[in-house]
Amino acid sequence: xxxxxxxxxxxxxxxxxxxxxxxxxxxxxxxxxxxxxxxxxxxxxxxxxxxxxxxxxxxxxxxxxxxxxxxxxxxxxxxxxxxxxxxxxxxxxxxxxxxxxxxxxxxxxxxxxxxxxxxxxxxxxxxxxxxxxxxxxxxxxxxxxxxxxxxxxxxxxxxxxxxxxxxxxxxxxxxxxxxxxxxxxxxxxxxxxxxxxxxxxxxxxxxxxxxxxxxxxxxxxxxxxxxxxxxxxxxxxxxxxxxxxxxxxxxxxxxxxxxxxxxxxxxx
Amino acid sequence: xxxxxxxxxxxxxxxxxxxxxxxxxxxxxxxxxxxxxxxxxxxxxxxxxxxxxxxxxxxxxxxxxxxxxxxxxxxxxxxxxxxxxxxxxxxxxxxxxxxxxxxxxxxxxxxxxxxxxxxxxxxxxxxxxxxxxxxxxxxxxxxxxxxxxxxxxxxxxxxxxxxxxxxxxxxxxxxxxxxxxxxxxxxxxxxxxxxxxxxxxxxxxxxxxxxxxxxxxxxxxxxxxxxxxxxxxxxxxxxxxxxxxxxxxxxxxxxxxxxxxxxxxxxxxxxxxxxxxxxxxxxxxxxxxxxxxxxxxxxxxxxxxxxxxx
Numbered sequence: 400x401x402x403x404x405x406x407x408x409x410x411x412x413x414x415x416x417x418x419x420x421x422x423x424x425x426x427x428x429x430x431x432x433x434x435x436x437x438x439x440x441x442x443x444x445x446x447x448x449x450x451x452x453x454x455x456x457x458x459x460x461x462x463x464x465x466x467x468x469x470x471x472x473x474x475x476x477x478x479x480x481x482x483x484x485x486x487x488x489x490x491x492x493x494x495x496x497x498x499x500x501x502x503x504x505x506x507x508x509x510x511x512x513x514x515x516x517x518x519x520x521x522x523x524x525x526x527x528x529x530x531x532x533x534x535x536x537x538x539x540x541x542x543x544x545x546x547x548x549x550x551x552x553x554x555x556x557x558x559x560x561x562x563x564x565x566x567x568x569x570x571x572x573x574x575x576x577x578x579x580x581x582x583x584x585x586x587x588x589x590x591x592x593x594x595x596x597x598x599x600x601x602x603x604x605x606x607x608x609x610x611x612x613x614x615x616x617x618x619x620x621x622x623x624x625x626x627x628x629x630x631x632x633x634x635x636x637x638x639x640x641x642x643x644x645x646x647x648x649x650x651x652x653x654x655x656x657x658x659x660x661x662x663x664x665x666x667x
Numbered sequence: 668x669x670x671x672x673x674x675x676x677x678x679x680x681x682x683x684x685x686x687x688x689x690x691x692x693x694x695x696x697x698x699x700x701x702x703x704x705x706x707x708x709x710x711x712x713x714x715x716x717x718x719x720x721x722x723x724x725x726x727x728x729x730x731x732x733x734x735x736x737x738x739x740x741x742x743x744x745x746x747x748x749x750x751x752x753x754x755x756x757x758x759x760x761x762x763x764x765x766x767x768x769x770x771x772x773x774x775x776x777x778x779x780x781x782x783x784x785x786x787x788x789x790x791x792x793x794x795x796x797x798x799x800x801x802x803x804x805x806x807x808x809x810x811x812x813x814x815x816x817x818x819x820x821x822x823x824x825x826x827x828x829x830x831x832x833x834x835x836x837x838x839x840x841x842x843x844x845x846x847x848x849x850x851x852x853x854x855x856x857x858x859x860x861x862x863x864x865x866x867x868x869x870x871x872x873x874x875x876x877x878x879x880x881x882x883x884x885x886x887x888x889x890x891x892x893x894x895x896x897x898x899x900x901x902x903x904x905x906x907x908x909x910x911x912x913x914x915x916x917x918x919x920x921x922x923x924x925x926x927x928x929x930x931x932x933x934x935x936x937x938x939x940x941x942x943x944x945x946x947x948x949x950x951x952x953x954x955x956x957x958x959x960x961x962x963x964x965x966x967x968x969x970x971x972x973x974x975x976x977x
Contacts, residue, residue: 404775404822406743419779420770423762505757505818507723509774510747666724 406510413515414522417506421523432527436484440535443476444469444542447600463602464633473544474554474626475599477535481558482619484531485565486590488524490582493573496520497664504665513662517654521566528562546632554629561622564646567653574661593619598627621645672699674826674857675720679729682715689715691881692729697826702858704868704875706963708975711878713861714754717830720859721751734825747775750824754831756811758818760804764795767803768818775822782821789817793847809840816847827851829860833867845870863975865963877963879971889963896969897961898923900939904932904946904953914951921945926968935965 407413452468465471496502506516536555545551569585576582596606597619603611614620625642628634675697682690690712697703705713718724719731722738722745731738733745758767765786772782790796793813798806806814812832819827832848833841848871852858862868868875869889877885877892885892902922906914908930915927921942922934936942939958946953967975 404747404777406747407776416774416776419773423766423770424759427761500759500761501755501757502759504753505759505771506774508721508746508751508753508757509771509822510743510776511774512743 404510407515410512410515410518413511414518416511417516417519417522420506421519421526425523425526432531436531436534437538440476440480440538444473444539447476448472448542448544461602463627464631465627469542470544470631471602471627472600473539473542474630475623477532477539477554477558477630478561478619478622478626479594479599480535481528481532481562481622482565482593483590484528485524485562486569486586488527489520489566489570490573490585491579493520493570494576494579494582497574497661498578503661507665513665514658517570517657517661521563521570524566525559525562528558532558532562545630550629550632554626557622557626557629560643560646560650561618561626564618564622564649564653567650567657569653571653571657571660574657574664593617598623618646618649673697673732674699674701674734675703675859676732677716677720677729678731680716680719680726680731681728682712682719682724683727688881690719690727693876693878693881693883695876695883697857697859699857700855701874702852702860702872704872705859705861705878706863706865706868706875706967706975707861707878708863708967708973710880712881713878714830716878717828717859717861721749721828722746747822748825750819750822750827752812752815752819752827752829752832754834756815758803758811758814761802763800763802764806764814765790765799767814768821771818772821777822785821785823789820792820792850793817794843807840809836809843812836812840812844813847816844820851824856826857826859829858831861831863833862833864841867865967865975868963875963877967877970879967879973884970885966892963892966893961896966898935899937899961900935901959901961901965902934902936902939902942902946903955903957903959904934904943905930905955906932906951907954914953917949917951918946924969928974933965933968935961 407416448469452472455468457467459466462468462471503516507513532555536551540551545554572585597614597617599619603614603620606614621642625639628639673696675695677693677695679692679694680690681688681692693716705716707713715724719726719738720733722733722742725739734748736745738745768786768789769782772785773779777785790799793816795810795813795817798810803811803814816832829848833844836844845867848858852871858871860871872889874888875886875892876883885896887895904914904918911927911930911932915925915932918932918934919925922936924935926933934942943956943958964975
């Protein structure tokens with residue numbers, strides 16, 4: 400007697416049915432992304448951390464407790480890597496799955512639900528974050544930027560939370576778009592200013608008070624500050640809790656928004 | 668579990684998009700093992716109906732039961748037991764033919780080994796074994812359609828929904844698809860298809876409904892619909908552009924009914940040859956004449972005053 404098809408018992412079991420799909424897709428594309436995910440961090444660490452950092456005085460009082468500029472920007476670059484990976488994965492690819500290839504329509508014609516399809520896709524995005532940030536962490540380790548091993552491990556794990564906090568709302572935004580033209584603005588007016596002004600490259604207190612307040616409202620700053628406290632071993636419990644809570648709330652709100660937007664889009 | 672033989676039961680089924688009503692209250696009862704068709708032009712509400720039956724689009728009004736279940740409550744259960752071949756292919760173009768089927772089987776929770784066996788069987792069934800390792804983007808339109816059909820069979824569905832299964836295919840590719848669907852029907856799979864091709868409906872369906880503007884305007888077997896709404900034969904007369912209208916008055920009494928189309932006249936009559944002979948006796952000289960059997964196209968024209976394919 401042949402095995403029958405079935406309905407997943409929970410959303411994670413449903414998402415797990417998509418693993419083979421994502422593995423096959425990744426096998427097709429991994430070479431291009433693997434090289435860039437190794438080379439790019441190396442370039443940043445060398446150019447910004449080592450070479451530019453030579454001109455910056457390694458004064459812990461000026462650098463939030465970091466003993467050199469390289470040590471200061473390393474956690475910022477790591478957090479930015481998580482953010483950039485997510486921006487790349489949940490903009491054009493999401494539109495492709497809806498509009499260009501209609502892959503999602505095939506998936507939701509099966510027993511899988513819209514939530515399970517999103518969960519499966521976000522699972523893949525988290526895999527990509529884990530990979531690019533893992534490579535970044537390993538590339539930076541020999542430069543002595545991590546005060547403790549535990550700090551390095553926890554800083555790495557924070558990137559999943561930060562990535563998810565970006566992934567769900569941007570996914571939701573992408574899921575409702577009719578065409579891809581707003582993505583260019585999302586990158587130029589969203590991701591790049593976040594990258595430059597959220598405390599990755601300079602202490603946020605160097606900004607005017609109102610700009611500093613603005614920067615502190617962004618998810619990337621929360622991710623950068625949390626990561627930096629872990630890599631420098633200057634963790635402050637209550638501040639860390641605020642960062643984690645901010646990122647969790649953003650990820651959860653984004654999730655519900657994403658399910659709503661994609662359901663509306665798919666059901667029509 | 669459903670105890671009756673009713674595979675799909677719709678009563679007063681409606682679908683609206685904002686203020687637009689795509690389906691305006693239809694009753695349908697599809698029985699086990701039947702090949703059931705929705706015939707109608709573009710915009711008749713066929714695809715909206717199919718999407719509700721496929722348990723992906725919520726019902727706006729009326730009741731709908733698929734395999735005895737309510738799609739609003741049991742969407743995933745219903746979808747695990749039906750197969751869907753959508754109007755537009757949703758294949759992944761950048762992975763192989765085999766991988767497309769394999770990943771799809773996994774969505775249904777089938778073990779990898781079981782899926783691999785089914786993939787080989789289905790590739791054989793749709794005659795794509797030799798293309799198993801090709802990328803989908805390299806397939807012809809007919810091959811993609813066959814692959815989509817194979818994919819919709821991966822869970823051994825009890826009902827197979829086919830939305831315009833051969834639209835856009837060349838005649839030869841259409842016949843290959845028809846042949847495969849006919850075999851499925853023989854295996855006892857309940858087929859539900861939409862089409863705006865009357866020959867497709869005649870070839871494949873046991874029973875069909877004719878839809879127009881969101882409503883069912885007729886129901887029956889292809890033969891009974893023709894018998895009921897048309898004469899046995901049709902004489903087509905072409906008088907040249909602009910002259911058809913004038914000629915229609917002169918031949919009106921020679922047929923049960925005369926339809927004036929932009930390019931020709933249709934004379935509905937029991938004996939086409941005899942009617943053509945009478946036209947000639949009156950001294951009328953059509954540029955071309957053709958006598959044929961009546962088809963569902965004629966039924967549709969009769970019921971709606973319009974042709975199926977614009």
